[in-house]
Amino acid sequence: MKMTVAVDGPAAAGKGTLSKALAAHFGFAHLDTGLLYRAVGAGVLAGGDPIKVAQTLEPAALDNPALRTQAVAEAASQIAVIAEVRQALVDFQRDFAARDGGAVLDGRDIGTVICPDATVKLFVTASAETRAERRYLELVNAGQTADRAAILQEVRARDDRDANRATAPLRPADDAVTLDTSDLTADQARARAIAIISERMPQG
Ligand code: CDP
Ligand code: CDP
Numbered sequence: 592m593k594m595t596v597a598v599d600g601p602a603a604a605g606k607g608t609l610s611k612a613l614a615a616h617f618g619f620a621h622l623d624t625g626l627l628y629r630a631v632g633a634g635v636l637a638g639g640d641p642i643k644v645a646q647t648l649e650p651a652a653l654d655n656p657a658l659r660t661q662a663v664a665e666a667a668s669q670i671a672v673i674a675e676v677r678q679a680l681v682d683f684q685r686d687f688a689a690r691d692g693g694a695v696l697d698g699r700d701i702g703t704v705i706c707p708d709a710t711v712k713l714f715v716t717a718s719a720e721t722r723a724e725r726r727y728l729e730l731v732n733a734g735q736t737a738d739r740a741a742i743l744q745e746v747r748a749r750d751d752r753d754a755n756r757a758t759a760p761l762r763p764a765d766d767a768v769t770l771d772t773s774d775l776t777a778d779q780a781r782a783r784a785i786a787i788i789s790e791r792m793p794q795g
Contacts, residue, residue, distance in 0.1 A: 594619065594693035595708075596788060597701035600715035601750045601761060602664070603722035605772050605780060606697040609715060612781045613788065614695045622687045624698035624705070625667065627680045629658040632666030641670040645679035661745055668749045671699075672756040681705065699753055702764035711791045713784060714763035717773040719747055 596619065598610045607623050614621035627645075630652045634644035657663070670676050677700075684705045688694050696705065702712035717725075723743035730737035753761040763769055768787050772780045 593689060593691070594710050594792065595688045595706050596693075596695040597706050597709035597712040597764070597767075598695060598697035598715055599699055599701050599703070599712070599761070599763065599767070600697075601719075601722065601753065602746050603726040604715045604717050605725070605777060606715050608777050609713075609772075609780055609784055610695045610697040612777070613784055616781075616785055617693060617695075617788070619693035619695050620687070620690060621695045622684065622697075623653075624680075624684055624696055624701065626653040626658055627683070628667040628671045628676075629663050630655070631670050631676060631680075632668075633658055633663050635670055636663065636666050641673055642675045642679065645670075645676040648680070648683075650683070661742070664749065665745065668752050672752065672758065674758040677758055699761040700759035702767050703762065704759045707764070710793070711788045712764050712767035713787065714767040714769045715780070716769060716771055719743060719750065721773045722746055 594617070596613060598606050600606050610621050610623070613619070627648065630648055631641055631645045633655070635641050684696060688696055688706045688709070698705070702709055702714070720743065723739065723746045726746065727737050727739050727742050750761070770780060770783055770787070775783070
């Protein structure tokens with residue numbers, strides 16, 4: 592049986608950090624699906640047509656540190672409301688999820704749309720203030736200047752757009768386990784998630 596772990600949740604909840612740690616622990620491959628939307632967002636900022644960019648996206652485009660900026664995140668959340676963009680990215684994600692050896696995918700709609708039959712679904716969340724503070728610290732620790740209030744506003748605007756769009760809105764799947772990490776360190780969140788997944792893993 593193929594093992595797929597779906598990790599969904601709002602911006603800066605710690606999905607990527609957690610998913611990477613889970614993939615290392617269980618020996619699974621990891622796909623940060625936000626990078627797909629970020630790559631399309633970056634293509635649009637460069638003057639491309641969102642649907643065309645999504646339909647011709649090459650996996651190599653995901654390996655680009657320039658996708659990490661707030662401007663690209665904002666552009667990503669704007670193109671992520673377009674149904675044809677989302678549709679163009681489905682096969683790549685499902686093929687990744689179906690690989691032998693297990694996979695962890697993190698995003699917004701993995702448990703609800705991309706992998707409704709995932710072995711384990713986690714919904715990772717934290718208060719908007721906590722999440723904005725994490726993003727702020729990431730930028731400051733990377734030597735960049737950052738504005739706390741602007742980051743909080745950006746995180747809230749993106750959450751709002753992600754949760755209220757018509758196609759694949761951000762919401763926990765009915766069978767997802769919610770992990771609120773507001774008062775957890777990344778290591779504590781990792782330990783909780785490993786326990787949740789281990790309990791639900793098929794025997795053998
Ligand atoms: O992928 P997502 O945007 O959800 O979050 P991330 O890129 O993993 O960033 C989360 C940030 O919060 C990282 O700097 C983590 O070190 C930190 N963090 C965490 O991931 N989990 C916690 N429980 C506490 C802090
Ligand atoms: O790292 P962070 O959580 O801030 O953002 P991300 O996961 O890189 O996603 C950037 C944007 O892409 C999100 O705000 C969503 O609008 C969109 N996205 C999506 O719609 N569906 C996914 N499976 C992943 C990301």
